[in-house]
Amino acid sequence: MKKVLLLNFLFLFALLGQVAAQSRTITGKVTGAGDGVPLPGVSVVVKGTTTGTATNADGSFSVNVAGDGNTLVFRYIGYLTREVAVGNNNNVNVSLELDNKQLSEVVVVGYGTQNQRVSTQSVATVDALSFKDTPLTSPQQLLQGQAAGVQMTNSSGVLGAAANVRVRGTSSITAGGQPLYVVDGVPLNDGSYTASDQGGSAALNPLININPNDIESMSVLKDAAAVAIYGSRGANGVVLITTKSGSKGQKTQVNFDYFTGVSEATNQLKYMSAEEYRTFRTDVAKARGTAVPSFGNGVDSYDWVDGVTQKGSINSYSLSARGGNDKTTFFIGGLYSDETGFTIGNELKKLSGRFNLAHNVSENVKVGVNYSMSNSDMRRVGVENSTAAPLTGAYLQSPWVTPYGPDGNFQNTGFIVNSIAQDALTRNDYNLVRSTGNVFAEVTFLKDFKFRSDWGIDFVESDSKYRDPDILSPGGYGYRSNIADNKWLTTNTLNYNKFFNGHTIGVLAGHSFETSRMDNMLVEGSGFASDDLPNVGSASTPLTTSATGSEWALESYFGRVSYDYNSRYLLEGTLRRDGSSRFGANNKYGTFYAVAAGWILSEESFLQNVSFLNFLKLKASYGTSGNDRIGNFAYLGLFAGGSGADYNGKSGLIPTTVPNPDLRWEETAQLDVTLNATVFDRFDIEASIYEKNTISLLASQPYPYTTGFASATRNVGEMRNRGLDLMLTSRNIKTADFEWTTSLNMGFLKNEMLSLPDNKDPEGRNFISGSSAQRAIEGESLNTFYLVRYVGINPETGNAEWLDKDGNVTTTYSSANRVVVGSAIPDFTGGFTNRFRYKSFDLNTFFNFSYGNKVLIDGLRFTENMTSAYNKSTDLLNYWTPENRNAFAPALNSPTLPNFAQLSTLHLQDGSYLRLKNVTLGYTLPENIVSKSKVLSSARIYVMAQNIWTLTSKDFRGPDPEVSANGGSNLVAGESFFALPQPRSITGGVNLTF
Numbered sequence: 001m002k003k004v005l006l007l008n009f010l011f012l013f014a015l016l017g018q019v020a021a022q023s024r025t026i027t028g029k030v031t032g033a034g035d036g037v038p039l040p041g042v043s044v045v046v047k048g049t050t051t052g053t054a055t056n057a058d059g060s061f062s063v064n065v066a067g068d069g070n071t072l073v074f075r076y077i078g079y080l081t082r083e084v085a086v087g088n089n090n091n092v093n094v095s096l097e098l099d100n101k102q103l104s105e106v107v108v109v110g111y112g113t114q115n116q117r118v119s120t121q122s123v124a125t126v127d128a129l130s131f132k133d134t135p136l137t138s139p140q141q142l143l144q145g146q147a148a149g150v151q152m153t154n155s156s157g158v159l160g161a162a163a164n165v166r167v168r169g170t171s172s173i174t175a176g177g178q179p180l181y182v183v184d185g186v187p188l189n190d191g192s193y194t195a196s197d198q199g200g201s202a203a204l205n206p207l208i209n210i211n212p213n214d215i216e217s218m219s220v221l222k223d224a225a226a227v228a229i230y231g232s233r234g235a236n237g238v239v240l241i242t243t244k245s246g247s248k249g250q251k252t253q254v255n256f257d258y259f260t261g262v263s264e265a266t267n268q269l270k271y272m273s274a275e276e277y278r279t280f281r282t283d284v285a286k287a288r289g290t291a292v293p294s295f296g297n298g299v300d301s302y303d304w305v306d307g308v309t310q311k312g313s314i315n316s317y318s319l320s321a322r323g324g325n326d327k328t329t330f331f332i333g334g335l336y337s338d339e340t341g342f343t344i345g346n347e348l349k350k351l352s353g354r355f356n357l358a359h360n361v362s363e364n365v366k367v368g369v370n371y372s373m374s375n376s377d378m379r380r381v382g383v384e385n386s387t388a389a390p391l392t393g394a395y396l397q398s399p400w401v402t403p404y405g406p407d408g409n410f411q412n413t414g415f416i417v418n419s420i421a422q423d424a425l426t427r428n429d430y431n432l433v434r435s436t437g438n439v440f441a442e443v444t445f446l447k448d449f450k451f452r453s454d455w456g457i458d459f460v461e462s463d464s465k466y467r468d469p470d471i472l473s474p475g476g477y478g479y480r481s482n483i484a485d486n487k488w489l490t491t492n493t494l495n496y497n498k499f500f501n502g503h504t505i506g507v508l509a510g511h512s513f514e515t516s517r518m519d520n521m522l523v524e525g526s527g528f529a530s531d532d533l534p535n536v537g538s539a540s541t542p543l544t545t546s547a548t549g550s551e552w553a554l555e556s557y558f559g560r561v562s563y564d565y566n567s568r569y570l571l572e573g574t575l576r577r578d579g580s581s582r583f584g585a586n587n588k589y590g591t592f593y594a595v596a597a598g599w600i601l602s603e604e605s606f607l608q609n610v611s612f613l614n615f616l617k618l619k620a621s622y623g624t625s626g627n628d629r630i631g632n633f634a635y636l637g638l639f640a641g642g643s644g645a646d647y648n649g650k651s652g653l654i655p656t657t658v659p660n661p662d663l664r665w666e667e668t669a670q671l672d673v674t675l676n677a678t679v680f681d682r683f684d685i686e687a688s689i690y691e692k693n694t695i696s697l698l699a700s701q702p703y704p705y706t707t708g709f710a711s712a713t714r715n716v717g718e719m720r721n722r723g724l725d726l727m728l729t730s731r732n733i734k735t736a737d738f739e740w741t742t743s744l745n746m747g748f749l750k751n752e753m754l755s756l757p758d759n760k761d762p763e764g765r766n767f768i769s770g771s772s773a774q775r776a777i778e779g780e781s782l783n784t785f786y787l788v789r790y791v792g793i794n795p796e797t798g799n800a801e802w803l804d805k806d807g808n809v810t811t812t813y814s815s816a817n818r819v820v821v822g823s824a825i826p827d828f829t830g831g832f833t834n835r836f837r838y839k840s841f842d843l844n845t846f847f848n849f850s851y852g853n854k855v856l857i858d859g860l861r862f863t864e865n866m867t868s869a870y871n872k873s874t875d876l877l878n879y880w881t882p883e884n885r886n887a888f889a890p891a892l893n894s895p896t897l898p899n900f901a902q903l904s905t906l907h908l909q910d911g912s913y914l915r916l917k918n919v920t921l922g923y924t925l926p927e928n929i930v931s932k933s934k935v936l937s938s939a940r941i942y943v944m945a946q947n948i949w950t951l952t953s954k955d956f957r958g959p960d961p962e963v964s965a966n967g968g969s970n971l972v973a974g975e976s977f978f979a980l981p982q983p984r985s986i987t988g989g990v991n992l993t994f
Helices: 002-022 128-133 139-143 224-233 274-288 304-308 390-396 419-425 927-933
Strands: 023-032 043-046 052-054 060-066 071-075 082-085 091-096 106-109 112-115 123-127 150-154 163-167 180-183 215-221 238-243 253-265 312-324 328-340 347-360 365-379 427-445 449-468 477-500 503-526 541-565 569-580 589-600 613-627 666-679 683-695 698-702 711-715 718-734 738-755 767-769 774-777 784-788 790-793 800-803 818-823 828-838 841-851 854-857 908-910 913-924 938-952 983-993
Touching: 043 060, 052 060, 052 477, 071 091, 082 091, 106 123, 106 215, 106 238, 139 150, 139 163, 139 215, 150 738, 180 224, 215 224, 224 238, 224 541, 224 569, 224 589, 224 613, 224 666, 304 390, 304 419, 312 983, 390 419, 569 613, 818 854, 927 938
Parallel strands: 023 091, 180 238
Antiparallel strands: 023 060, 043 052, 043 071, 071 082, 106 112, 123 215, 150 163, 215 238, 253 312, 253 983, 312 328, 328 347, 347 365, 365 427, 427 449, 449 477, 477 503, 503 541, 541 569, 569 589, 589 613, 613 666, 666 683, 683 718, 698 711, 718 738, 738 828, 767 774, 774 784, 784 818, 790 800, 828 841, 841 913, 854 908, 913 938, 938 983
């Protein structure tokens, strides 16, 4: 018995000893290679198990392992994964190397960053490399053709003009269509300072004040999982802009960038010379039996287009410095640029500066500031629907009219403004000052928690001065407009991140409040004693004195929870509740949400032996977002005073809007399914299908005139966008001397109006008019062209012919019927980029394209009017005669001639195009040459050409297929009334790093 007890005791003792030997604690510290900076939050996992932990704020860790022979796996975003054999060591210190490839996979999302590998959000990123290789004047230029599902269309070739950016289609009728722009956490104001001023100038680019050289990356949030965190403002997508900062332990680096270049119009309309004009109008008059018009003295001739166009130019200087130590990092940048457009009277000068600073007060406390200030001075010119626009007037002005009278002085040329005199004598100056930035503090506590508090501003002030001389406006005319649109906001967030046994949990909770006030003052007058008096205060007759103010506020509560298991199974949920001052008392608050899931299939055992498959992820999301971009007081019953409200000589008030306490959020629900794959370690593929449904559309609903109101903003209608986004990146060749990378992206889109307020067309469908040529119709797209169908010239009779609604041919324009003839929304858009590097040479080529959309070149209605006094298109010289039966224009004696240029499909063009948008060739000086300077660390010279070649349909007759109606209304797209084409430019520059 004693032997049995002794044996059992010895066995138990040995077993306990074995257990003790198998389980032990390993401690250590993880730092960055090179700088030795501790890395907090590094994942430390015992290989082959789910046992693990994460490093503390000082980089230290502690993990239990079973016995000897274990291996620890260290993973950290932006660094190479490292495996370390423990052996019999109880203390393991590890340094991790930066992974340049993985750094590019870190994407900026709402209120944080994520590793693209484990992200369930659909985010398209334009990184700093794209900015570095392409000298730009506006960040919006890099959104064109760079991200699937993102359509960027330039509205005009005017300097500083806005572009229309649509993320997965338009999600609203009247409540704005542009994405929300957020710079370093500050949502930019998109107030009325961006709209056209009194002179009919182009709407301003909302990013005009941002120096592209200051930007580190741009992220476009596309699906519900990404945009729901911005709730009421996410329906049109969100563009997050992150500016540059310094790095810990980075030696101070100074960068200087300079480029200069020239530009010209890519194309121009064809127009008659004075001799062609006189002959044509004389022949028309004789054929129709009318009086031959007078052409002055019969010898005058002036090429107005040549007179108002010129070689544009640009000079841009940018200087920056960045660096840091263990405590403090910084970035300082400045820009000065001076541009002259290819039409007279269009100039833009910009001066901007940026200062970004972050400082670690202690291991757990970090503070910082991001601040920029800019000043933009412009000479502005009219564009759409303005005969005062230089190129518009040049096309329409009769070529026998000259800028100068018999005495050699400028003369008044009537309805079509004398653009040459306007450029020399008119003052049209615009100044825009903007300050944007934030200060923040971050506190890390209890190891896994981080609290951050931000205070931000976006202050915008614009000053517009206009003064016409007596020769153009008898007596003289002028105005001055001042707009101040100032916003401040505060955001407070709490983050919790925890890793344990293969599980990673991230929790975000936050609150924000922002408010903005806009003040607008306008003074207008006429009757000046002298043209030498530039200020409107010198006018003898005040025309307008106006001062208005408006204010709005938004309060938000939001949260996000993310979970992943072994970086394989991914879940995320987002919730946001917004309260807006823009909505009625019954619907102040709206709740928006998103749920998303992801599965990294390539980590599963059944795909481990698929040799060509490197990565495969399937993810899906569903959620809602909103839109509140309407007037600040649309829900109130408002009254107005002023000159229109006086009664019997007494001041009074009149009602202007109908109260609607039930006015609520416009809401968009989106479903997205995405597949990401990397194959053959060379091809990265992403394919997303989505559906966006917008309900409770905010639109203007017509009212019976008996109510005393024409219309009111109501929640009416429903719209749907369905699409497919495709992205492909191919690393074709990579050797020591030669690299070739290709990327292609395409976005397919189908838009449909599902319901609209009761307003029937002849076919019994509800519709809302956008323009004389375009409307939103139930069952059709938001931007449907609704026009008379033009057939052509009858070769036997020489008459113009149109179709009625039944398809019967008629020669009577008034008997023809308007029908649906196409959409301004493309079937697909995209971009194609190739990057080459051979030793010290680099070559980048970029094409963008659009297919399946129609564009209306509306200016042709005037230049192809055969009986007007305007100048004419040379196409009209191809008119019908018995010898010329396949003619463009009708016979000169045809009864259809007066209506030939009436609004019809004659001027509706196929807007499909393929454009070589950018070609850049650079050369980086070899290190052995640069080192001889003793101060330079790198130097690159380059030359770039933009918009140098465009392929359109063979019948396209406009100056530029890339058109977007000025003004930004969602109801009107793809229309152009003498809009300036995109410039063709050649630029050369240098990048120096010290």
